[in-house]
Amino acid sequence: MTQQPLWWQKGIIYQIYPRSYQDSNNDGIGDLPGIRQRLDHLQSLNIDAIWLSPIYPSPMHDFGYDVADYVGINPLFGTMDDFDTLLADVHARGLKLIIDLVPNHTSDEHAWFQESRSSRDNPKRDWYIWHDPAPDGGPPNNWRSFFGGPAWTFDKATGQYYLHQFVTQQPELNYRHPDVLPAMLDVMRFWLDKGVDGFRVDVIWLMIKDAQFRNEPPNPDWDGVDPFNSHRHIYTQNMPEVHDLIRQMRAVLDAYDERMMVGEIYLPYDELMAYYGPNFDECHMPFNFHLIQAKWQAQNIRQLVNSYEAALPAGATPNWVLGNHDQHRIATRVGVDQARVANMLLLTLRGTPTTYYGEELGMVDGHIPPAFIQDPPAVNQPEIAHIIGRDPERTPMQWDGSVNAGFSGETAVPWLPVADNYKTINVAAQNEDLTSMLNFYRALTQLRRDEPALHVGSYQDVEANNENVLAYVRESVEGNGRSFLILLNFSGEPQQVNIKDLGTTTRIILATDMQRTGELALANFTLAPNQGLILQL
Numbered sequence: 001m002t003q004q005p006l007w008w009q010k011g012i013i014y015q016i017y018p019r020s021y022q023d024s025n026n027d028g029i030g031d032l033p034g035i036r037q038r039l040d041h042l043q044s045l046n047i048d049a050i051w052l053s054p055i056y057p058s059p060m061h062d063f064g065y066d067v068a069d070y071v072g073i074n075p076l077f078g079t080m081d082d083f084d085t086l087l088a089d090v091h092a093r094g095l096k097l098i099i100d101l102v103p104n105h106t107s108d109e110h111a112w113f114q115e116s117r118s119s120r121d122n123p124k125r126d127w128y129i130w131h132d133p134a135p136d137g138g139p140p141n142n143w144r145s146f147f148g149g150p151a152w153t154f155d156k157a158t159g160q161y162y163l164h165q166f167v168t169q170q171p172e173l174n175y176r177h178p179d180v181l182p183a184m185l186d187v188m189r190f191w192l193d194k195g196v197d198g199f200r201v202d203v204i205w206l207m208i209k210d211a212q213f214r215n216e217p218p219n220p221d222w223d224g225v226d227p228f229n230s231h232r233h234i235y236t237q238n239m240p241e242v243h244d245l246i247r248q249m250r251a252v253l254d255a256y257d258e259r260m261m262v263g264e265i266y267l268p269y270d271e272l273m274a275y276y277g278p279n280f281d282e283c284h285m286p287f288n289f290h291l292i293q294a295k296w297q298a299q300n301i302r303q304l305v306n307s308y309e310a311a312l313p314a315g316a317t318p319n320w321v322l323g324n325h326d327q328h329r330i331a332t333r334v335g336v337d338q339a340r341v342a343n344m345l346l347l348t349l350r351g352t353p354t355t356y357y358g359e360e361l362g363m364v365d366g367h368i369p370p371a372f373i374q375d376p377p378a379v380n381q382p383e384i385a386h387i388i389g390r391d392p393e394r395t396p397m398q399w400d401g402s403v404n405a406g407f408s409g410e411t412a413v414p415w416l417p418v419a420d421n422y423k424t425i426n427v428a429a430q431n432e433d434l435t436s437m438l439n440f441y442r443a444l445t446q447l448r449r450d451e452p453a454l455h456v457g458s459y460q461d462v463e464a465n466n467e468n469v470l471a472y473v474r475e476s477v478e479g480n481g482r483s484f485l486i487l488l489n490f491s492g493e494p495q496q497v498n499i500k501d502l503g504t505t506t507r508i509i510l511a512t513d514m515q516r517t518g519e520l521a522l523a524n525f526t527l528a529p530n531q532g533l534i535l536q537l
């Protein structure tokens with residue numbers, strides 16, 4: 001009766017930030033042939049799909065999220081042949097490849113925008129969002145850019161402002177114009193015809209803006225840090241009309257076999273669920289970023305997981321994300337000692353996990369000296385660069401202990417400095433150490449792949465009678481295979497746990513330290529500091 005789960009419903013997604021993964025030609029920038037050289041590593045992680053951040057031609061004002069040509073490959077990353085070869089090799093290994101689609105905005109160097117800005121009566125003028133100045137000559141309204149300053153830039157030649165919610169070089173497409181979405185659907189078909197398995201869709205919840213350009217109201221809960229948050233973005237985000245666009249995008253995917261899209265959406269759970277679509281006809285999955293934003297405390301996470309589970313429509317595929325190229329790394333956010341607990345959580349919760357490259361090593365944010373800061377929000381707003389800057393989580397992958405960590409040749413200059421700890425935290429060193437984070441990650445992903453309870457089973461929270469411990473059971477729905485109790489100590493202190501009603505003894509299948517084994521009496525036992533256990537019931 002139950003349908004076989006599809007690859008994106010049971011698998012693990014691994015995000016590669018191509019600039020930072022592997023540089024094959026020593027120009028300091030990671031590239032497609034570099035990724036191809038690392039497929040053995042990727043396969044050894046037991047992941048199922050690779051998601052590549054943008055690889056399109058781009059002037060790189062936002063490191064590729066400013067796309068100048070949706071159907072090309074940036075020469076920095078390689079050629080279309082390199083892409084085709086990578087795709088074929090990924091598929092030959094039984095893996096899937098997802099690419100980043102950035103439909104909300106283009107680069108100002110995209111041919112469409114070049115035409116649009118050339119004159120007010122150009123046929124592509126209204127492919128972008130142009131507006132007359134306010135009566136005082138200033139911006140049309142109070143909309144702000146995520147990256148600091150107004151979301152409007154004045155174009156002298158034609159006397160109007162254009163909208164950009166990110167850098168000024170990222171003008172936003174106008175999806176109220178009837179020709180824009182069809183053009184983007186053609187872009188999707190181009191890549192689907194090549195054989196890509198799906199898309200991660202950038203800022204999908206921003207794709208359509210208020211038709212009346214109303215001012216946004218102040219945010220009474222603003223913490224005073226990032227000026228972008230000083231207003232409530234009720235006219236630039238999550239507009240009701242966006243769902244119709246997404247349904248049309250989904251229809252393109254549905255004309256192919258087993259392709260998927262996962263939407264980048266930062267919203268509370270009640271609003272997030274709408275992006276599955278009333279008939280599961282929108283995103284296959286709207287990204288669930290709540291673990292990134294949550295206070296790292298066992299009861300808080302328990303409440304968060306339960307509220308997600310409760311909000312999910314029946315039959316929806318859940319998903320969990322611990323980090324991405326916009327967020328400080330998990331080991332930096334919760335501490336190196338908690339990183340294993342965090343990964344055990346990610347990989348044993350119900351739903352598709354996404355791992356950001358380097359998390360399998362427990363990589364931490366790199367230290368970026370002020371002269372190296374490149375990320376636009378940090379460059380534009382130096383006073384809060386240490387909070388909002390995204391360079392630290394984008395430092396090169398740490399492959400070995402050589403100069404430049406094996407990312408680039410020893411004489412190259414990587415585009416961002418390698419993190420300080422690369423001599424000990426790297427793939428080569430961790431490969432040799434049986435209890436390393438890397439080998440722990442592999443054990444976890446192997447177990448998740450082998451056990452139906454973990455990749456498709458049910459979730460039930462359990463009372464551990466200790467506020468620092470999160471406990472839950474994963475049970476195989478069909479009743480075949482083993483069931484597991486997961487216990488996670490969110491604190492740096494030993495914790496007493498007492499679990500009733502689950503039988504008396506259980507067997508440890510995997511421990512975060514890769515050492516604790518044996519049987520455990522559930523009535524009363526101690527979890528070591530920062531310890532997580534997977535127990536067979």
Ligand code: TEU
Nearest residue numbers: 062065102146166202203266325326327
């Ligand atoms: O991110 C959109 C986005 O919402 C982020 O800017 C986020 O709010 C911020 O980093 C703080 O969490 C996407 C891409 O992931 C990002 O890299 C791009 O810069 C942005 O869109 C524009 O394309």
Ligand code: CA
Nearest residue numbers: 023025029031
């Ligand atoms: Ca390179």
